[in-house]
Amino acid sequence: MKGHVFVIGLGLIGGSLALCIKKEHPEATLVGYDLNEKQCKLGKMLGVVDEIADSIESGAVHADLIVIATPVKEVERLIELLCDLPLKEKVIITDAGSTKTEIVKKAACLKEKGYTFIGGHPMAGSHKSGVTAAKPILFENAFYLLTPEPDTKQEAVETLQLWLKGTKAKFLKVLPSEHDYLTGVISHFPHVIAASLVHQAEKTSQTQNLVTRLAAGGFRDITRIASSNPTMWRDISLHNKNVLLTLLNEWKEEMESISQMLIEENEEALYQYFYQAKKFRDEMPIKEKGAIPAFYDLFVDIPDYPGVVSEITGYLAQENISLTNIRIRETREGIYGALVISFQTEEDREKAESCIKRFTNFETSIGL
Incomplete structure (x- = not known):
């Protein structure tokens, strides 16, 4: 495909998407923009993008596809900015954020002006960041969730998927609310739990000196995701707060249930609890890429x-x-x-x- 693709945010995700598009559509022109000037220079030097835009405005008005690959809070601000620009009539705007409901609501202003916004979430990542970590195989065989609204033209969805064909990802279409609940269960909520386990260990370490040393094994492994970017997870948590609050209430009930088993010394109930957890976990696909980057x-x-x-x-x-x-x-x-x-x-x-x-x-x- 020919055309101008404008990628806002030249980090791991934005850079990797640019490489995928560039590889699949060599005749397209990839233009990048990032608030971090160093990332821009590296992106151009490494061939991730062909050009660097002087501003969002100058890059957006010529684009046939705009990809917003920034933290979710910034996505909202950028959508507001794009709403005030004279974009191409058939431009497609998408994002790569981890939440969708609030972002799709914010994009209503684009829809009112006749532009097409299709929410997106490539469910892949890495433990490295920045454009230097970008790679075209990052999304291969990963799930890529798209959240078009019911009245979004199928032709536009197909065009977006064609632009993103080089990701070699598995595209799934879901409602924004469905997306947020699913990612809440298997990504956002686990990050909250991992952080809480670390906080509990930290408090205990004030009276038990061996906690830190002993936690260097399996405990450190199961809480790895607690080392994720705190700014990003603050914003994701607030964006998806309703889902998280629901899950936290359900978690409290779950913990109350286990407490009762322990109080009653109910051996069979405890066995079944751990057995069912093991059974469900062991049946999960081994090769699939999920919402949390694999280690x-x-x-x-x-x-x-x-x-x-x-x-x-x-x-x-x-x-x-x-x-x-x-x-x-x-x-x-x-x-x-x-x-x-x-x-x-x-x-x-x-x-x-x-x-x-x-x-x-x-x-x-x-x-x-």
């Missing part, structure tokens, strides 16, 4: 002798396998291995597992 960890059960870690990293280097993080866990109860190596992709993890098995007799696991 491609490889657990290696290593013996304790000098140089064992450098030995393993040396084997990986020989095979040109890149890793993103490596750490040793002191607490070994209920874990898969003492050494944890993190990778950017599942493919890298599989290569690493094969490499380690080929050169050593150490047991490995991906910790499903």
Whole structure:
């Protein structure tokens, strides 16, 4: 497809979307804009975009597709700005925010002027940020939720999907309210719970000095998402507050139910509680990408002798396998291995597992 694509926000998501569009539609012109001048320069230098707009106004008025890849609060402000501009008649505007109801409401002003807004949410991410982390395979096989309104022309939805074809994502169309409830359950609410667990551990650490040290194992892993950007999660929580409040009330009832089982020492009820949780969790798709970015960890059960870690990293280097993080866990109860190596992709993890098995007799696991 030919045309001008304007990407506002040259971070991980905006940069990756630009790369996908550029790869699939080489005749299109990719124009980028970011408040961070450094991100703009890097985006142009790395070939993520072809041009950098001097302002949002100058980039938007010539665009056939406008992609807003900024935090949700900023999306609202940018929609207001776009409403006052003389955009192309057939322009399509979309976003990549994690909430949809409030954003779609805000976009009513675009609709009144005859422009098409289709909410979007690519459910993929990374533990790195910025345009330098952008990659065209980020969304491959991930779910990409679109929230067109009932009166949105099907032709416009199909055009947007055609522009985004290079993501190789799985497109799903849902209502904005449905989107917010679904992402609330499997993304926003878990972030709140992870943060609360960390807060509880922090309070306990004031009287129990060993908490911090012991939490370096599995506890640190299950609360990883609590390390996410606090500004972003403040805005998401406020945008999706009604869903979160509903889920928090349901959570209170859930905790009351468990409390009662413990008070009554109801062994069968407790067994069934944990059994049903395990059963449902084990039936979840392993290969699917969900709302929370996957952690491609490889657990290696290593013996304790000098140089064992450098030995393993040396084997990986020989095979040109890149890793993103490596750490040793002191607490070994209920874990898969003492050494944890993190990778950017599942493919890298599989290569690493094969490499380690080929050169050593150490047991490995991906910790499903």
